[in-house]
Amino acid sequence: xxxxxxxxxxxxxEWTLLEKPEGDAASQEVPAGKVIVPLTxxxxxxxxLQQRNDIGVWLDSGELASELGDDAKSLxxxxxxxxxxMDGRGFSTARLLRERFGFTGELxxxxxxxxxxxxxxxRCGVNAFEFTHNxxxxxxxxxxxxxxxxxxQASVDQPLPLFRxxx
Amino acid sequence: MYIYDEYDHNILRERIxxxxxxxxxxLDGDLKPEEFLPLxxxxxxxxxxxxxxxxxxxxxxxxNSTQLRRLAHxxxxxxxxxxxxxxxxxxxxxxxxxxxxxxxxxxxxxxxMHGTQSSGNCIRNTTSDPFAGVAEDEQVDPRPYCEIIRQWxxxxxEFAFLPRKFKIAVTGSASDRAAVHVHDIGLxxxxxxxxxxxxxxxxxxxxxxxxxxGSLIREFLPEEHLLSYLEAILRIYNQxxxxxxxxxxxxxxxxxxxxxxxxxAQVEQEWNHLKDGYTRLTREEIERARSxxxxxxxxxxxxxxAQADVDDQALQNVGFAKWLxxxxxxxxxxxxxxxxxxxKPTGVAPGDITDTQLERIADLAxxxxxxxxxxxxxxxxxxxxxxxxxxxxxxxxxDTFGFATANIGTLTDIICCPGGDFxxxxxxxxxxxxxxxxxxxxxLDYVYDLGDLNLxxxxxxxxxxxxxxxxxxxxxxxxxxxxxxxxxxGGSSSNDTSLGDVLGPSFSAADMPxxxxxxxxxxxxxxxxEELFIDTYRRIGAAPFKERVYAKAH
Ligand code: HEM
Ligand code: SF4
Numbered sequence: 001x002x003x004x005x006x007x008x009x010x011x012x013x014e015w016t017l018l019e020k021p022e023g024d025a026a027s028q029e030v031p032a033g034k035v036i037v038p039l040t041x042x043x044x045x046x047x048x049l050q051q052r053n054d055i056g057v058w059l060d061s062g063e064l065a066s067e068l069g070d071d072a073k074s075l076x077x078x079x080x081x082x083x084x085x086m087d088g089r090g091f092s093t094a095r096l097l098r099e100r101f102g103f104t105g106e107l108x109x110x111x112x113x114x115x116x117x118x119x120x121x122x123r124c125g126v127n128a129f130e131f132t133h134n135x136x137x138x139x140x141x142x143x144x145x146x147x148x149x150x151x152x153q154a155s156v157d158q159p160l161p162l163f164r165x166x167x
Numbered sequence: 168m169y170i171y172d173e174y175d176h177n178i179l180r181e182r183i184x185x186x187x188x189x190x191x192x193x194l195d196g197d198l199k200p201e202e203f204l205p206l207x208x209x210x211x212x213x214x215x216x217x218x219x220x221x222x223x224x225x226x227x228x229x230x231n232s233t234q235l236r237r238l239a240h241x242x243x244x245x246x247x248x249x250x251x252x253x254x255x256x257x258x259x260x261x262x263x264x265x266x267x268x269x270x271x272x273x274x275x276x277x278x279x280m281h282g283t284q285s286s287g288n289c290i291r292n293t294t295s296d297p298f299a300g301v302a303e304d305e306q307v308d309p310r311p312y313c314e315i316i317r318q319w320x321x322x323x324x325e326f327a328f329l330p331r332k333f334k335i336a337v338t339g340s341a342s343d344r345a346a347v348h349v350h351d352i353g354l355x356x357x358x359x360x361x362x363x364x365x366x367x368x369x370x371x372x373x374x375x376x377x378x379x380x381g382s383l384i385r386e387f388l389p390e391e392h393l394l395s396y397l398e399a400i401l402r403i404y405n406q407x408x409x410x411x412x413x414x415x416x417x418x419x420x421x422x423x424x425x426x427x428x429x430x431x432a433q434v435e436q437e438w439n440h441l442k443d444g445y446t447r448l449t450r451e452e453i454e455r456a457r458s459x460x461x462x463x464x465x466x467x468x469x470x471x472x473a474q475a476d477v478d479d480q481a482l483q484n485v486g487f488a489k490w491l492x493x494x495x496x497x498x499x500x501x502x503x504x505x506x507x508x509x510x511k512p513t514g515v516a517p518g519d520i521t522d523t524q525l526e527r528i529a530d531l532a533x534x535x536x537x538x539x540x541x542x543x544x545x546x547x548x549x550x551x552x553x554x555x556x557x558x559x560x561x562x563x564x565x566d567t568f569g570f571a572t573a574n575i576g577t578l579t580d581i582i583c584c585p586g587g588d589f590x591x592x593x594x595x596x597x598x599x600x601x602x603x604x605x606x607x608x609x610x611l612d613y614v615y616d617l618g619d620l621n622l623x624x625x626x627x628x629x630x631x632x633x634x635x636x637x638x639x640x641x642x643x644x645x646x647x648x649x650x651x652x653x654x655x656x657g658g659s660s661s662n663d664t665s666l667g668d669v670l671g672p673s674f675s676a677a678d679m680p681x682x683x684x685x686x687x688x689x690x691x692x693x694x695x696x697e698e699l700f701i702d703t704y705r706r707i708g709a710a711p712f713k714e715r716v717y718a719k720a721h
Pocket of ligand 1: 213220251252253254255259331332349350372373374375376417583584585589590591592629630631632633
């Protein structure tokens with residue numbers, strides 16, 4: 001089974017990623033088992049998919065956290081897609097899911113991102129990292145997770161900015 | 168000046184360790200060049216025409232003598248003995264060796280300096296008024312807020328991969344010396360009628376290939392909301408800025424596309440979620456930031472007597488008198504003055520400075536100005552706190568070291584990018600053009616008569632030399648592989664910010680000094696009294712200038 005980094009350890013990936021459908025999202029078949037479906041499929045089939053507890057949703061980089069909105073609360077997993085590591089929209093999406101929409105499940109980065117971005121992603125609330133695009137040693141990548149141990153700004157991992165802790 | 172505590176030191180140490188490891192992986196072939204690119208840029212490292220270029224932040228232009236000496240050491244030891252002051256108050260080294268960059272950064276970190284986020288698609292160094300804290304027309308000292316912004320923006324996890332670079336400038340004076348209207352965010356810190364401190368917020372200014380003057384999106388933002396409001400702007404930009412076309416990715420394009428009103432409303436909406444969160448500044452934090460920018464140990468001096476003595480000295484020495492007039496300005500404390508050291512003597516690339524000169528400036532700062540100096544966006548150096556009674560002695564030393572060219576604010580105080588001599592994006596050289604113009608106008612008295620006149624040169628439309636906002640702007644263009652120069656007139660980066668108008672067809676390098684001479688001739692024959700070039704241009708328009716410059720020789 002392919003592996004990923006979750007909560008700071010290397011673990012087997014139990015989820016299958018469903019690609020964006022070519023055709024109608026409403027008629028896209030969602031297989032049994034733990035599946036991460038595209039946002040459009042979720043929106044089109046929410047009624048049925050909500051009955052299951054093994055459905056996650058992935059957001060593409062152009063899809064805002066607000067498009068999933070409060071639905072996030074009921075999901076065990078939300079994934080944020082990075083089509084390219086230079087596309088930083090997912091950082092905002094992750095933070096919003098955690099801080100505004102109260103998402104507490106597994107927040108997974110998928111796509112083409114760099115191990116050098118792990119620390120910032122973690123700070124934005126991402127707790128699982130699946131490098132779906134690049135060949136990468138997860139053992140090595142783990143080292144980057146804590147490139148920084150102290151931060152100036154508030155973020156998901158440390159809601160108090162340094163200036164509130166410094167005195 | 169801000170002084171690092173253990174937190175700041177730790178964060179910077181972690182950054183250097185991170186970059187050292189990244190550089191190692193790149194050199195080992197474990198990190199692809201395109202993957203290393205954003206990482207090295209965010210540590211200040213460009214790869215240039217001839218060698219890498221390393222850009223070091225000088226936060227809002229404040230630098231002390233220890234840091235100046237360290238820069239000198241780096242210039243000498245790791246580079247070719249000189250560096251360059253940029254139009255965003257930073258320092259650039261032109262010849263570092265990639266493998267040594269982590270060592271350079273480690274040496275800089277010891278003196279609380281770094282290249283973090285000095286390049287790349289992230290929040291860059293915040294720039295400010297080089298006369299902050301001493302200007303007579305200052306309402307509020309902008310530097311504590313610049314430092315607050317520096318900390319907030321450094322290693323911000325959400326905004327390190329923006330659509331494009333992001334530049335913030337803050338001013339606190341009646342006259343804008345920080346060009347806030349041509350920044351992604353421009354902030355004017357002021358007091359409202361109730362005596363509360365806050366910000367006027369401009370968004371979406373910028374130069375580059377699509378120059379835009381920023382739009383006012385908030386008349387008064389109370390100071391405690393500074394960071395949450397910036398965060399709201401950045402978040403909207405991060406989510407909605409264009410990523411499909413690098414030339415349309417700056418926030419100015421987004422603001423134009425949705426209109427400033429709509430953008431302001433979006434920011435307001437986002438900010439409503441954020442404003443009462445933990446990022447809201449506390450009184451203690453604002454006071455803490457302020458505590459680093461208190462007045463140095465000024466003496467109580469008799470301002471009138473000091474001025475009278477200086478006037479006497481000026482009567483006896485014409486050179487000193489000229490320098491006083493151009494390079495020395497008033498100070499809010501009686502008996503003190505602010506001095507600009509010119510980095511624009513003829514024959515030196517504007518803004519270039521040698522290792523020895525850096526040390527001399529450090530000495531001058533120690534002797535005359537409480538050990539501090541500032542870089543300016545016009546690419547000069549300011550000693551902000553000089554006793555008037557020391558001016559003569561300072562002038563003599565500055566003269567010996569080559570900083571006393573009395574040309575600040577004049578035609579020969581040219582803002583100039585590195586251009587084709589260094590930069591791989593250049594269409595044309597810019598440094599030789601600056602020198603040719605300086606040689607054309609080698610009579611200082613003549614130059615003085617012209618009054619304040621900004622001439623800015625960029626080697627391509629990226630506009631590093633701010634050509635759009637020069638009273639006279641020069642832009643290098645490429646015509647079938649040959650270097651040509653387009654001239655623009657009527658730009659300004661002050662309170663009355665305006666973008667220059669293109670005069671007409673471009674000129675060859677050889678023609679440039681004569682073209683500028685003709686423009687000046689038109690100005691002289693049309694100006695009234697002490698009118699400045701920009702005002703004459705605004706009054707009479709481009710036609711007389713065009714006529715003279717493009718007149719057919721019979
Ligand atoms: C030598 C290497 C340099 C390279 C490769 C470079 C590259 C660029 C590029 C590509 C832009 C346009 C960005 C855009 O439109 O978004 C730009 C803008 C700018 N550069 Fe440089 N630059 C260099 C050196 C400098 C230097 C030495 C200075 C200062 C003298 C400088 C100051 C600026 C400024 C102030 C802008 C801003 C204009 C704006 O608001 O867009 N750059 N640079
Ligand atoms: S304006 Fe163009 S030529 Fe000059 S430094 Fe910037 S990118 Fe290079």
